[in-house]
Amino acid sequence: MKVYDAASIRNVALVGHSGSGKTQLASALLAVSNMVNRFGKVDEGTTVTDYDEEEIARKHTLSATLAYVEWNKQKVNLIDTPGIGNFLSDARAALQVADAALVVVDAVAGVMVQTEKVWAAADELGLPRLVVLNRLDRERASLERALKSLQESCSRTVIPVQLPIGEEKNFKGVVDLITKKAYVFQTDESGKFAEAAIPGEMAGAVDTAREALIEMVAENDEKLMEKFFEAGTLTDEELVAGLRSATLAAKVFPLVCASAAVNVGAQQLLDAIVSYLPSPAERPFKAIDKDGNDATRSADEKSPAAAFVWKTIADPFAGRITMFRVVSGVFKADSNCHNKARDAAERFGHLLLLQGKTQTSVPEIKAGDLGAVAKLKDTLTNDTLGDKSDPLTFPPIKFPEPVLSYAIEPKSRGDEDKISTSMHRLEEEDPSIRYSRDPQTKELLLSGQGQLHIEVTVAKLKRRFGVDVNLKPPRIPYRETIKAATEAHGRHKKQTGGHGQFGDCKIKVEPLPRGTDFEFVDDIFGGSIPRQFIPAVEKGIQETRVRGYLAGYPMVDFRVTVFDGSYHDVDSNELSFKMAGRLAFKDAMTRARPTILEPIMNVEVYTPSDFAGDLMGDLNGRRGRIAGMDTRGAMTIIKAQVPMAEMLTYEQHLTSATGGRGSYHMEYSHYDEVPSHLQTKIITAAKAERGDLEVEEV
Numbered sequence: 001m002k003v004y005d006a007a008s009i010r011n012v013a014l015v016g017h018s019g020s021g022k023t024q025l026a027s028a029l030l031a032v033s034n035m036v037n038r039f040g041k042v043d044e045g046t047t048v049t050d051y052d053e054e055e056i057a058r059k060h061t062l063s064a065t066l067a068y069v070e071w072n073k074q075k076v077n078l079i080d081t082p083g084i085g086n087f088l089s090d091a092r093a094a095l096q097v098a099d100a101a102l103v104v105v106d107a108v109a110g111v112m113v114q115t116e117k118v119w120a121a122a123d124e125l126g127l128p129r130l131v132v133l134n135r136l137d138r139e140r141a142s143l144e145r146a147l148k149s150l151q152e153s154c155s156r157t158v159i160p161v162q163l164p165i166g167e168e169k170n171f172k173g174v175v176d177l178i179t180k181k182a183y184v185f186q187t188d189e190s191g192k193f194a195e196a197a198i199p200g201e202m203a204g205a206v207d208t209a210r211e212a213l214i215e216m217v218a219e220n221d222e223k224l225m226e227k228f229f230e231a232g233t234l235t236d237e238e239l240v241a242g243l244r245s246a247t248l249a250a251k252v253f254p255l256v257c258a259s260a261a262v263n264v265g266a267q268q269l270l271d272a273i274v275s276y277l278p279s280p281a282e283r284p285f286k287a288i289d290k291d292g293n294d295a296t297r298s299a300d301e302k303s304p305a306a307a308f309v310w311k312t313i314a315d316p317f318a319g320r321i322t323m324f325r326v327v328s329g330v331f332k333a334d335s336n337c338h339n340k341a342r343d344a345a346e347r348f349g350h351l352l353l354l355q356g357k358t359q360t361s362v363p364e365i366k367a368g369d370l371g372a373v374a375k376l377k378d379t380l381t382n383d384t385l386g387d388k389s390d391p392l393t394f395p396p397i398k399f400p401e402p403v404l405s406y407a408i409e410p411k412s413r414g415d416e417d418k419i420s421t422s423m424h425r426l427e428e429e430d431p432s433i434r435y436s437r438d439p440q441t442k443e444l445l446l447s448g449q450g451q452l453h454i455e456v457t458v459a460k461l462k463r464r465f466g467v468d469v470n471l472k473p474p475r476i477p478y479r480e481t482i483k484a485a486t487e488a489h490g491r492h493k494k495q496t497g498g499h500g501q502f503g504d505c506k507i508k509v510e511p512l513p514r515g516t517d518f519e520f521v522d523d524i525f526g527g528s529i530p531r532q533f534i535p536a537v538e539k540g541i542q543e544t545r546v547r548g549y550l551a552g553y554p555m556v557d558f559r560v561t562v563f564d565g566s567y568h569d570v571d572s573n574e575l576s577f578k579m580a581g582r583l584a585f586k587d588a589m590t591r592a593r594p595t596i597l598e599p600i601m602n603v604e605v606y607t608p609s610d611f612a613g614d615l616m617g618d619l620n621g622r623r624g625r626i627a628g629m630d631t632r633g634a635m636t637i638i639k640a641q642v643p644m645a646e647m648l649t650y651e652q653h654l655t656s657a658t659g660g661r662g663s664y665h666m667e668y669s670h671y672d673e674v675p676s677h678l679q680t681k682i683i684t685a686a687k688a689e690r691g692d693l694e695v696e697e698v
């Protein structure tokens, strides 16, 4: 394997809605460039990029995977990413290390909800994009309709640079609008094609589309605009150069046509990637300087070696595999380097290029390329590796906070330790899950982006680490708070022979705005409580508030001020003041009108419009507040705020209500008070599960 330098590399992330054909497309690109011997199929579980057993079983990409193609003396790194909402964080991670995106769109369905999500993520990064209109061989596929949805929902400047030849099952090739050449493919999935004359009946359409392309390019460049007005058109050279610079500036988004399953259009797509997308040498990488300010670093081999870790794989046999982008300099096999985030030395053994799961060892990896290394000690995703003296780091990928928690329990006793070590490995691989122990119930909690995410994580746990667990119904992270301010008094006094115990405090409690958690204020003047005992009062209150008052959930969003008290010269000690704090707190709760809070989610439902009315009725029934509705062609997007407790069974409901055609996404929004009739149920359930909630006395 040749080592490529920055100017000969393209780093592209394949992103888009689940089922648009990203994985199948990656497979076609690998096949036509002879990187693999056979044309892998998603449906047969034989693609390079869906190699994980769980991906093969589910026929969906669940984790970003790297592959590469050599084309026209360039190396094209492809990152195949998941399109399912629960797993979208990996698509975001891939966009952050890529220099461009291939946004794959289903020509039947057009833009779907995850297409919009990844488009917005690419917008944030200012990433150049090619749109690949895929599945053109399918019934009801339509360039016109899909383009309209792209222009409405993504950008007005999505513009075809190809037109499809033939429709639906007769789709057999593409016309390149720039060269005005037609490429007609064999329909045997071989990917073989021949150059041909533009079919006579397409001549008018080709001219119109070419005009539109020329106008779009001219519109985005003042000089070309002048030329265009003078000459009425642009030369081929001006068109190519103008299209390239508008694409690099993420002003114009060329659209190409393909069918990944029938293997039509892959070579022309590779040509477009090489021609219109930037090499790392043309796109300085975002960085952070030693003062924490935004900076950039060019893909220069002579700069200090610096790499950004964008993904970690937990392999039970090979150990940890660290995937990185070499941002600058050159990394060599068998060398030392420094992890800046952890201030730790790391030893690189073999440097690896990844073709799916296949690793090729290389002597060095240069600036701009994507590679991997096995068995680093301390390095995790988002770390920067490189020269110790180089102060630059890279902005971290933001992973979403978990939205749902399930309790898990080992199927066989004694597996708890194994669960814990394996779960921590999986957490390294997927920072959007969290593994913890409920401080109240001592249960093991697995939190993630949704039911499917949790199920896949549990399946990985079993397949990779041989640990089998039962999933218990999800838990709602309720909180408690107070609604009224009040003052309270706690006095702890015991006289048992010798030394007694004496602590006494007066506190004020008052509600704070949502999201402020807890504040403790020391307002003692004149020594009514000696300094050294005030932390003990706070500790007593802290310990009591995390155990909750009504139903055992942590109390938040209030302030406690200790403002008075008394002490005894001999009998006062820390323990006594801690007890006094607890007693005062409990006393306060009898008047502070405690209440229960529940998490409210922002929910977006994407559905064929026929079902929108019923689904809104259903969301209302789930105590949801509809925030808005949008139509996109035949689809409707419903936005609502719904309590998490009502969303636990939503996945099944949506699937059955829409025949599997609806999808939804949710994320945490805020906490709000639970209606009082439901509070009683929560309290009863908590008592039944946890027994007496009384705080044990010392």
Ligand SMILES: Nc1nc2c(ncn2[C@@H]2O[C@H](COP(=O)(O)OP(=O)(O)OP(=O)(O)O)[C@@H](O)[C@H]2O)c(=O)[nH]1
Pocket: 016, 017, 018, 019, 020, 021, 022, 023, 024, 025, 042, 043, 059, 060, 061, 062, 081, 082, 083, 084, 134, 135, 136, 137, 138, 258, 259, 260, 261, 262
């Ligand atoms: N007819 C037809 N089917 C296709 C085409 N491309 C992909 N498919 C099929 O569509 C299904 C989904 O394809 P994938 O490549 O797995 O889609 P994906 O975008 O990777 O989906 P996720 O991994 O879930 O995000 C598979 O059954 C493919 O065989 C195409 O061009 N035409």
Ligand SMILES: [Mg+2]
Pocket: 022, 023, 024, 050, 060, 061, 080, 081, 082, 083
């Ligand atoms: Mg896929």
